[in-house]
Amino acid sequence: QSSEPGNREKSLSQGPRKPTLLWRVHNRTGYNPLKLYHPYDVTFIRDDRVAVVEGFYPYSRVQVLDISGRQILSIAQGDILPYGVTMDSEGYMAITDHKDRTVKFFTPDGQAGISWAPNMFDWPDGIAATKSCEYVVTDKTRGVVSVHDIDGVAILQFSSIDTNVSQFSCPAYVATDHHRRIIVTDTFDHSVKVFDMTGKLLQHFGSTDTRYAPAIKDPRGVTIDNQSNIIVADWGNNSVNMYSPDGRFICHMLTQEDEIKYPWGVSMDASGKLLISEQKLNSTPGLKLYQCH
DSSP, rough: OOHHHHHHHHHHHOOOOEEEEEEEOOOOEEEEEEEOEEEEEEEEEETEEEEEOOOOOOSOEEEEOOOTSSSSESSSSTTTEEEEEEEEEOOOOEEEETTEEEEEEEOTSSSSSEEETTOOOOEEEEEEOOSSSSSEETTTTEEEEEEEEEOEEEEEEEEOOOOOTTSOOEEEEEEEEOOEEEEEETTTTTTEEEETTOOOOOEESSSOOOOOOOEEEEEEEEEEEETOEEEEEGGGGEEEEOOTTTEEEEEEOOOOOOOOOOOOEEETTTTTTEEEEEEEEEEEEEEEEOOOO
C-alpha cells in the first residue's frame, strides 16, 4: 500500500519515536547493595547483563545487573576508583581507574585480569575498545587521547585540541564506530570531536555553531547505534541527543520532559537497547534502560 505524499512528509518530520523505558533503578535511603554511588560510565556485557562503574569512595566499585535491573555482583569495592568502562572482544571489562591512574580488566564474573602499569595517565576518564583489541583512552587534564594494545603499550597519542576553536581541551568519554573513527566528547569547549585512527581531526560539532543544531553543554557519555549515528549524553541540558555520522543533529532522543536528569554514561547494544546513568552531586542518581525503535 502507498501512503499520501503529505502524510509521508509529516511522518518523516516527526523524527524517530521516543525510546520506551524498560526499567529504572533509583537510590534508596541508607546503604544497601543496590544503592548507586555516583554512577559514571555504563556498558552492556555478555548474557544480557549490564555494568555500571561507581566512583564514590569507599563504595566505589563495578556493579553488574541482569537485564531486568536486578543486581548480580559487586566487584572490587573500595579497591578501584572507576570512571570509564567498555566491553572488549575478548570478553573482559576494561576500566579506567583514577586510584592507580591506569586501566584494569575484569571478567563479568568479577575475576581480575591484567592491569596496565600504574600512573600511566594523569586522569584517565573514557575508554573504548575496537574489535581488534585496541583501546582508546582519554586523559582529561592532559588534553590527549591515546591508543594502546592489550598490554597497555601506546600505539598512538594525539592532542584533542581544535586550535580553530580553543587552545585547551578536556576529553571526557570516547567511542569508536564502524569506520574506525574515534568519537570524543569534550567538556571544555562543549563539543563532540571525531578523529581518524591517525589522530587527524575530521569534524567538530557542538556549541560553536547553533544554526543547525541545539548547543551542547557539558557532554559526557557517547555511544553509537548500528548505523554509526552518534548518541551523546548532554549532561548540562538534561538530554540525550542523536547525531548523524557526519555530525548533523537528528533529534533529542530523551529530554527533561522524559524525566532525564543529568545523563552521564550511555551505551547502546545491537538490539537497540539504550542504557543511561544519571548523576550529579547532591542529586538523586539513577540507572535506566530503554528500548529504541
